[in-house]
Amino acid sequence: MRILLIAGAFNSLTQRVHAELGDRGHHMSVELVGRDTPLAAVVRRHAPDLIVAPMLKTAVPREVWSACTCLIVHPGPVGDRGPSSVDWAVHLGERRWGVTVLQANDEMDAGDIWAFAECPVPEVGKSDLYRNEIADAAIEAVLSAVARFASGTYRPQPQDTLPAARKAGRTRPPMRQDVRRIDWSDPTETVVRRLRAADSQPGVRDELLGAPWFLHGGHPEDTLTGPPGTLLATRCGAICRATGDGAVWIPELRPPRGPGEPGTFKLPATLALGDRLPPLPELPAPLDPGQGPRTWSDIRYREDGPVGFLGFSFPGGAMSTDHCRRLLDAYRHACSRPTSVLVLGGGRDFFSNGIHLNVIEAAADPAEESWANINAMDDLVQAVLTTTDRWVVAALGGNAAAGGVMLALAADEVWCRSAVVLNPHYRLMGLYGSEYWTYSLPGRVGPETAARLTERALPVTAAAAQRIGLVDRTVDCAPRDFTARTAALAARLASAPALQSRIAAKKARRERDEADRPLAAYRDHELARMHAIFFDPERPYHALRRAFVRKEAPAGTPPHLSAHALGASKSRLP
Incomplete structure (x- = not known):
């Protein structure tokens, strides 16, 4: 089918819906819409068979939904209404939640139900919940709703006819700061x-x-x-x-x-x-807190026999110069331990999205901070690429983008939870990219596919990434189970009789590659391009970074999305 996604932003859920439906053979197009978007004209231009709204903050006008079925993805259970559903779920300590796919009509969140999926609510932040359990439920519901629509025989159910037991939600107001206030x-x-x-x-x-x-x-x-x-x-x-x-x-x-x-x-x-900030003690983060009291650390290391686990979790997946340097120190510590397998990552949310644009934007000299940050990322990636005495696995329980994908590709194997979405490109931020991507990406998928991934700049599902060789294994499990599943797979890998021969083979391969073209040559080439971008204030990177960091709405749908428009066949809109 020809499906048009309309959304307030191309956020994590919109990306996943786009990639999952595209994997299933649907012809996808995206339009980013705001209050002033002439949505009827947009829909006439695309002439879709179906409209899906994964994340929409504005109402769909009658002239659109009366002419073309529009499915709204609401992150709340049946009967729930309002713009702060996930906020309320976390705020109230709900144990179960859900996602409802309903048909747009005159009343917000009140349309007929096409599909519904439930999910647990673990003790995590709203954004983590949204990218994981909520997103999993949303995809289950969206795929069901789209299949039902495609059948041509399914009739959606009015909300007031559903059993009361399923109507777990209710109309809730937007969550204001007076409700959020902390005592x-x-x-x-x-x-x-x-x-x-x-x-x-x-x-x-x-x-x-x-x-x-x-x-x-x-x-x-x-x-x-x-x-x-x-x-x-x-x-x-x-x-x-x-x-x-x-x-x-x-x-x-x-x-x-x-x-x-x-x-x-x-x-x-x-x-x-x-x-x-007044003088306060700087308390070192415990690398291995063990079974002690609860405390917070963004980098953790533990061992289980021959397997080391180096986990890290940085807000939004962004890695500042400091994050990179501290993670490199922890990585070197992990490599000093007598293990044969090292798992990098393994958490449930973001793996990494590359350099920290917010910290760069706040710096006295953003160009200098950009340069420091990318060099710190390169140092970390180089350490992973040159680890030849053990087998390194990058375990992605959550999404990754740009340099974060390339950090994962530096490992010997990449394992992803099946729900992960990858964005292996830099172009949308006006960057050439570094992190040795010109070595690792073509080495995995070939030069033609590498060029396509970096130029199209579209999200890729874990399943599609495995088909093209970008990742080695997908793990189909709930977010809460990924760490344990990864640990079991790593233990099996460490006990495999062939592991030492595989480590020896990769060491020999790294030596051959180094003789053919040193890693330093890839780094020098990439950094020369990046230096020219960072230190030229007229390059698009600087304006794009500012707009991204300050969440400025784009003037329209970015070309890399609108270029994949559905076409201009006859519209059903008046």
Whole structure:
């Protein structure tokens, strides 16, 4: 079928719906829409068989939905209505949630039901939940709804005819800051839940050191205590703030936006506070917390017999210069251990999205910080590429993009949860790219496919990535099970009789490749291109970075999406 996706942004769910439906042979097109988008004209131009809206903040006009079936993906159970469904699920501590695919009509979220899928709600942040359990349920429901539409025989069910037991939701208002407000004398569990319900956007507005801030993200701390609301310590860019019975670590802050000012953006908390931050102890992050008290660390290492596990989790998957250097130190520590298999990643959310554009944008000299960041990424990737005494597996439980994909490709094998979406390209940020991609990407998929991936700049499902050789294994499991499944597969790999011969073969291959063309030559070539981009203020990278960081709406649908328009056959719109 010819399917048009309409969305407020090409976000993680929209990308996944696009890639999953494309994998199933549908002809996909995308239009990004806002309040002023002439949607009827857009639909007439595309003339789709079906419209799907994975993430839409505006109503679909009658002239559109009355002429062409439009399926709305609502991230809430049947009967749930309102724009803050996932926020409420986390805020209220719901155990089960769901996604409903309904038909657009005159009343928001009130149309007939085409499909519904349930999902658990683990104790994670809203954005993590949205990219994982919610996205899994959304895909299940969307695929079912699209198949039912394609059959031509299915009739959607009016909401008021569904059994009461399935109508778990209700109309909820937008979640405002007065609801999100934190009482710092509350227990840690309550505070963490409120922080997690707003972790990506909009954050929790609060007073800190005499000024307003939006707090983003929250992790419980069981050891540190103090008067509720006081700052206790820092760690790796995060601040620790006391609650009624413990404390929480807050990784990121964002200042409020003033009248007429450009959009503000999240930064590591200590960087955002700058000189306002009083003297506080910098507590080292435990690399292996073991079974001790709950605390937060963005990098962790553990061992199970011959297998080492180096996990990391950075907000939004962005890796600053500091993140890269600390992860490189941890990687070198892992390589000093007597293991034969090293698993890199293995967590449930983002693997990596490459360099940290927010930190770069905030720097006194963004060009210099861009240069430092890409070199730190290259140092990390080089360490992985040149590890020849053990087998390295990159385990992606969540999405990856740009340099994050290339970090994964530096490993000997890439394992992905089946729900992962990869964006192996740099072009949309006006970058040539580095991280040795000109060595690793063509080496895996061939030069023609590498060129297609980097030029088309479209998302790729894990299944499609495996078919072209971009990844080696997909793991079909729930988000909560990926770490354990990865550990079991790694243990089996470590016990395989052929492992040592495989390690020896890869060492010999690396030596042959080095003799043919040194890694340094790939790096020099890539960095020469990147240096020219970073230090030329007229290059598109700088404007694209600013727009991305400040979440400025694009003037229209980006060319790489609109170029795949469905065509101009006769429209059913008047």
